[in-house]
Amino acid sequence: MRLFDLTGRRALITGASQGIGYALAKGLAEAGAEVVLNGRDPLRLAEAAAAIPQARALAFDVTDHDAARAAVDGFEAEVGPIDILVNNAGMQHRGPLEDFPAEAFERLLQTNIASVFHVGQAVARHMIGRRAGRIINIASVQTALARPSIAPYTATKGAVGNLTKGMATDWARHGLTCNAIAPGYFETPLNAALMADEDFCRWLEKRTPAGRWGRVEELVGACIFLASDAASFVNGHILYVDGGLTVSL
Numbered sequence: 001m002r003l004f005d006l007t008g009r010r011a012l013i014t015g016a017s018q019g020i021g022y023a024l025a026k027g028l029a030e031a032g033a034e035v036v037l038n039g040r041d042p043l044r045l046a047e048a049a050a051a052i053p054q055a056r057a058l059a060f061d062v063t064d065h066d067a068a069r070a071a072v073d074g075f076e077a078e079v080g081p082i083d084i085l086v087n088n089a090g091m092q093h094r095g096p097l098e099d100f101p102a103e104a105f106e107r108l109l110q111t112n113i114a115s116v117f118h119v120g121q122a123v124a125r126h127m128i129g130r131r132a133g134r135i136i137n138i139a140s141v142q143t144a145l146a147r148p149s150i151a152p153y154t155a156t157k158g159a160v161g162n163l164t165k166g167m168a169t170d171w172a173r174h175g176l177t178c179n180a181i182a183p184g185y186f187e188t189p190l191n192a193a194l195m196a197d198e199d200f201c202r203w204l205e206k207r208t209p210a211g212r213w214g215r216v217e218e219l220v221g222a223c224i225f226l227a228s229d230a231a232s233f234v235n236g237h238i239l240y241v242d243g244g245l246t247v248s249l
Contacts, residue, residue, distance in 0.1 A: 027220030184242025
């Protein structure tokens with residue numbers, strides 16, 4: 001099991017105050033990593049970090065290129081290297097495409113895809129110098145599939161998948177691995193409206209071969225794998241964790 005041991009490594013997880021980000025931070029910590037939780041709300045972030053032994057909080061806006069670089073550079077200089085980056089920060093906005101607000105579209109672009117570039121580049125600059133690092137981007141089943149009312153979200157998650165491939169293509173020669181996890185439908189605050197919709201829940205249970213929603217803890221194994229030595233030759237891969245949803249009709 002030494003292949004999966006993350007002892008001695010430090011992981012930065014964006015959007016880690018709740019939901020998938022918090023579950024991944026907790027799981028990486030249990031695998032031995034020192035975790036650094038990121039979010040924009042310092043109070044919520046501090047509460048989340050306090051619940052994980054030896055976790056740190058690093059508050060900055062992932063949609064701000066200069067802020068992300070300053071935070072990462074400052075942390076590396078004052079504390080030490082970031083060995084693992086999980087780009088998890090994201091948001092959703094639902095509405096018919098013909099009436100979709102332009103400002104909501106821009107927020108989705110900045111939060112879901114520009115942040116992956118901003119934080120990914122800031123961290124990779126240091127990883128390249130050390131010739132080692134793991135970048136894990138959180139994609140979605142919408143990286144491959146679309147549903148009504150979320151076309152802009154689908155566009156951003158498709159971009160996350162392709163940016164992951166681009167990161168691997170550019171940075172693998174420097175010793176980095178860059179992969180993505182694509183969750184299906186999980187019980188998270190982001191999906192609260194869907195979870196409250198009985199018709200949608202019935203549809204999802206029929207559509208997903210596993211017959212249920214995913215639990216955020218079921219994403220932890222995939223993250224530990226991609227962060228560990230076990231995935232040393234896995235690069236540019238999108239790992240779907242979706243109960244079989246994307247492989248069946």
